[in-house]
Amino acid sequence: MAEVRKMKLGSQGLEVSIQGLGCAGLVRPPKPENEMIAVIRHAINSGVTFLDTADFYGPFTSEILLGKALKGGIREKVQLATKFGLKSVDGKIIVQGDPAYVRAACEASLKRLNVNYIDLYYQHRVDTRVPIEVTMGELKKLVEEGKIKYVGLSEACAATIKRAHAVHPITAVQMEWSLWTRDLEEQLVPTCRELGIGIVAYSPLGRGFFSLGPKVVESFPEGDYRKTIPRFQPENLERNTHVFERVSEMAARKGCTTSQLALAWVHHRGEDVCPIPGTSKINNLNQNIAALSVKLTPDEMAExxxxxxxxxxxxxxxxxxxxxWLDSDTPPLSSLQIS
Structure with a gap:
């Protein structure tokens, strides 16, 4: 199995495994707890120590699962990331980023995870009603209190990232980045690199598309949010089939799977990029780690x-x-709010 080395994520001192484990799929839909704990511990033993979760996953059950998996002296072996800011109210998803909510969410996550601190605490989505400086002010306090070590943003626009970073250094920005999701490359990647912010790539396998191709929709369980994504609707999925076919042909030439090639491409996008593919199966986890052995030339990257x-x-x-991130800027901080 390929060696999972460490990398510096951002410029604030955080070191993580060069590939992480996204933990949403461990609980969506619900799965046997003991089997999912085995997946988490196998990841850690294999060198994948950067674990990514959120209070929204479940909700809450992913954090609870991780809390159980990290018992017995395992906590200090991992870099634990979780998120706040999304909640479901009467069937609607609400984004919230006011200081009182930030603090309450952090305290609740600490309890569910059964830890004394969180390595990397992200704002899951930006609350467009609250100036980012206000949200960041509370996160800065949590850092000073030792409850979190580093601060991250997810799906934030360049202007928001810059404003947030001016209040307290942002260590990482988490964005969807895969072979068929490239909208962040023009503005967000350059902004992060200018400021020394690491990039965490979620859904690097295209939400499963680069694992199974168009057949992936047949594996979506009842209630899976991916069923609503325009890219997976029949009229679009049929037209997108050629993307998977071309990548599959290249993977065959490289002697790897399509998903390994797609994952290797993300790894090759820079030393500051850490993909966090999610899986609930040990075999898939091993396959993802093996992608670290796939090397791509500049010509192959272009192809x-x-x-x-x-x-x-x-x-x-x-x-x-x-x-x-396209609709994630926040109101300016007025003089009244500054006082």
Whole structure:
């Protein structure tokens, strides 16, 4: 199995495994707890020590699961990331980022995770009603109190990232980044690199598309949010099949799986990029780790990127832009709020 080395994430001192484990799929839909704990511990024993969760996953059950998995002296072996800011109210997803909520969410996550501190605490989505400086002010206090070590943002626009970073250094920005999701490359990646912020790539396998191709929709369980994504609707999925076919052909030439090639491409995007593929199966986890052994030349990178270019992919990556960086700037901090 490939060695999972460490990397510096951002410029504030955080070191993580070069590949992480996204933990949403461990509880969505619900799965046998003992089996999912075995997956988490196998990841850690294999060198994948950067674990990514959120209070929204479940909700709450992913954090509880991790709390149980990290018992017995395992906590200090891992870099634990969780998120706040999303909650479901009467069937609607609400984004919240006021100081009182930030603090209450952090305290609740600490209890569920059964830890004294969180390594990396993200704002899951940006509350467009609250100036980012206000949210960051409370996160800065939590850092000073030792409850969190580093601060992150997810799906934030460049202007928000810059404003947040001016209040307290941002260690990482988590964005969807895969062969067929490249909208962050023009603005967000350069902004992060200018400020020394690490990039955490979620859904690096295209929400399963680069594992199974168009057949992936047949594996979506009842209630799976991916069923609503425009990219997976029949009229778009049929047109996107050629992307998977081209990547599959190249993977065959490289002697690896399609998912390994897609994951290797993300790894090759820079030393500051850490993908966090999620899986609930040990075999898939091993396959993802093996992607670290796939090496790509500049010519091969250019070839594979041409397959997933924007004009070759049909359908948006999310059902609504409300929860993407495209609509994530916040109001300015007024003089009244400063006082």
């Amino acid at each position: 594979i990127e041409s397959y997933g270019s924007a004009d070759n992919v049909f359908g948006d990556r999310l059902l609504t832009k409300t929860y993407s």
